[in-house]
Amino acid sequence: MLKRLTARQPAPGPSDGDPDRELLQRVGRGDQAAFAELYDAMAALVHGVVLRVVRDPSQTEEVVQEVFVELWRIAPRFDAQRGTVSSWVATIAHRRAVDRVRSEQAARNRIEREMGKADRAHDSVSETVIDADHSDFERRRVRRALDRLTSMQRQAVELAYFGGYTYREVAVLLEVPEGTIKTRIRDGMIRLRDELGAPE
Amino acid sequence: MSDIEIHHLGAAYALDALDDRERAAYEAHYSTCEICRIDVGEFRQAAAALASLTTNAPPAGLKDRVMAEVATTRQLSPLPPTVARLADRRLSPTLTAVLSLAAAVVLFVAGAMVLGRDGDDRFGQELAALMEEPDVQMVKLRGDTPGTFTVMWTGDRAAVIGDDLSSPGDGKAYELWLIDDSGSHAVDMLDPADEGRIQRVIPVDGQPAAWGITIEDEQGSEVPTFPVIFQAEV
Numbered sequence: 001m002l003k004r005l006t007a008r009q010p011a012p013g014p015s016d017g018d019p020d021r022e023l024l025q026r027v028g029r030g031d032q033a034a035f036a037e038l039y040d041a042m043a044a045l046v047h048g049v050v051l052r053v054v055r056d057p058s059q060t061e062e063v064v065q066e067v068f069v070e071l072w073r074i075a076p077r078f079d080a081q082r083g084t085v086s087s088w089v090a091t092i093a094h095r096r097a098v099d100r101v102r103s104e105q106a107a108r109n110r111i112e113r114e115m116g117k118a119d120r121a122h123d124s125v126s127e128t129v130i131d132a133d134h135s136d137f138e139r140r141r142v143r144r145a146l147d148r149l150t151s152m153q154r155q156a157v158e159l160a161y162f163g164g165y166t167y168r169e170v171a172v173l174l175e176v177p178e179g180t181i182k183t184r185i186r187d188g189m190i191r192l193r194d195e196l197g198a199p200e
Numbered sequence: 201m202s203d204i205e206i207h208h209l210g211a212a213y214a215l216d217a218l219d220d221r222e223r224a225a226y227e228a229h230y231s232t233c234e235i236c237r238i239d240v241g242e243f244r245q246a247a248a249a250l251a252s253l254t255t256n257a258p259p260a261g262l263k264d265r266v267m268a269e270v271a272t273t274r275q276l277s278p279l280p281p282t283v284a285r286l287a288d289r290r291l292s293p294t295l296t297a298v299l300s301l302a303a304a305v306v307l308f309v310a311g312a313m314v315l316g317r318d319g320d321d322r323f324g325q326e327l328a329a330l331m332e333e334p335d336v337q338m339v340k341l342r343g344d345t346p347g348t349f350t351v352m353w354t355g356d357r358a359a360v361i362g363d364d365l366s367s368p369g370d371g372k373a374y375e376l377w378l379i380d381d382s383g384s385h386a387v388d389m390l391d392p393a394d395e396g397r398i399q400r401v402i403p404v405d406g407q408p409a410a411w412g413i414t415i416e417d418e419q420g421s422e423v424p425t426f427p428v429i430f431q432a433e434v
């Protein structure tokens with residue numbers, strides 16, 4: 001009874017069917033060969049999202065390396081209740097990328113430099129999408145879901161996620177009140193979530 | 201920030217679109233809000249799906265560098281922090297004691313000033329007596345929620361000082377836990393009576409390896425309810 005603090009029971013989570021989960025469990029037990037497999041499976045995902053946010057290739061490499069070393073370090077704590085391995089990996093990669101761009105220079109400078117480039121930032125997301133390999137089922141599914149957002153919701157969500165901007169920065173970039181951007185982001189994410197449905 | 205406003209930040213949080221201050225405030229909130237916890241889980245899954253649109257293979261040499269660094273990097277214990285640290289105490293007892301005492305003196309002076317202002321002499325006297333014990337130790341507990349907790353203790357009693365604490369909620373109170381190798385032991389209920397402050401000297405039994413604070417019904421609980429909102433290993 002007194003051991004409650006020391007024993008959090010892992011319960012079967014929604015990601016029981018996650019093909020990467022067993023691999024991550026092996027990584028969590030210190031299996032470096034399993035980690036090499038995890039790297040091969042996730043490297044393009046991590047590198048892609050970090051590059052999209054950070055832009056600079058050599059800084060991107062540093063961040064990607066940090067992300068994978070962090071994944072290795074915290075793998076024993078992975079909680080399957082919180083979702084799939086790939087979503088966990090993408091979450092950590094995006095957060096690291098954002099931390100890098102925000103610490104690198106004052107956000108204000110970055111906004112000033114990017115002012116007037118908002119439209120292009122939006123376009124280049126689409127380019128990335130078009131350049132990517134379309135054969136992948138997941139990508140088609142995500143693009144279909146994004147298509148269900150209004151163009152304003154989509155613009156706000158994409159600038160926040162792919163641009164790595166805070167909602168306040170997005171508001172400045174789009175010259176729209178902060179409250180409006182908060183609402184667009186929230187409504188857009190609710191629709192995205194609903195369109196993507198329950199995780200497979 | 202109002203409660204309703206903070207509930208609505210989950211989507212922006214999942215996109216990493218909050219600034220540091222709002223991120224910290226939201227993290228403090230959502231760890232105690234079941235609705236927001238579910239929101240964040242779902243929004244994170246949706247945000248992560250966006251990453252599939254940008255996949256891009258890294259340069260070939262990167263894998264070798266990652267594998268080399270991994271080979272020399274220790275993994276975390278699979279247990280949550282409070283417990284993990286029990287088996288991982290690296291500071292020597294002497295150094296810990298010296299650090300504790302140095303910090304305790306600073307605290308005592310600060311505490312005495314506060315007490316002087318309030319005229320609550322009894323706690324001041326008990327604290328002063330505790331300070332004179334040769335084996336007194338002190339630790340500041342860490343947490344994501346507002347306020348601070350500091351515990352000073354000897355073999356038979358502990359002084360608990362809480363400041364700037366938020367209300368634990370109607371019918372709720374903070375509960376202090378002494379954690380040792382056999383588990384978590386309830387010490388006492390702590391009610392931040394006025395201005396979010398707690399000043400108590402409480403009998404304790406046993407050598408703590410860590411201290412923890414949870415929020416429980418005000419009559420107290422035999423077992424801790426997660427999350428542990430303040431904690432520190434000794």
